[in-house]
Amino acid sequence: xxxxxxxxxxxxxxxxxxxxxxxxxxxxxxxxxxxxxxxxxxxxxxxxxxxxxxxxxxxxxxxxxxxxxxxxxxxxxxxxxxxxxxx
Numbered sequence: 367x368x369x370x371x372x373x374x375x376x377x378x379x380x381x382x383x384x385x386x387x388x389x390x391x392x393x394x395x396x397x398x399x400x401x402x403x404x405x406x407x408x409x410x411x412x413x414x415x416x417x418x419x420x421x422x423x424x425x426x427x428x429x430x431x432x433x434x435x436x437x438x439x440x441x442x443x444x445x446x447x448x449x450x451x452x453x
Contacts, residue, residue, distance in 0.1 A: 395449075402446045409439035 416432035 399446065399449060402442055402449065406439050406442045406446060409435045409442065413439060 413432050413435035416428045416435060420428035420432055
């Protein structure tokens with residue numbers, strides 16, 4: 367069997383699913399960082415969404431959801447920062 371780059375033809379089909387723009391397979395740590403970054407962005411967006419709703423139609427529920435989402439976003443951002451630093 368002819369080798370194509372670091373992977374053989376047999377390995378290539380499974381590796382393409384996990385490849386990152388021809389840079390090789392993605393590590394679990396990289397996937398984890400992408401997932402946590404996405405979660406931080408989502409919770410910041412949701413906190414802004416709920417804060418806007420709380421200002422438009424004053425209700426305690428929207429304010430609490432905005433505050434809780436902001437706290438989760440900050441907690442995840444701190445965790446992500448520690449993961450990036452390797453601690």
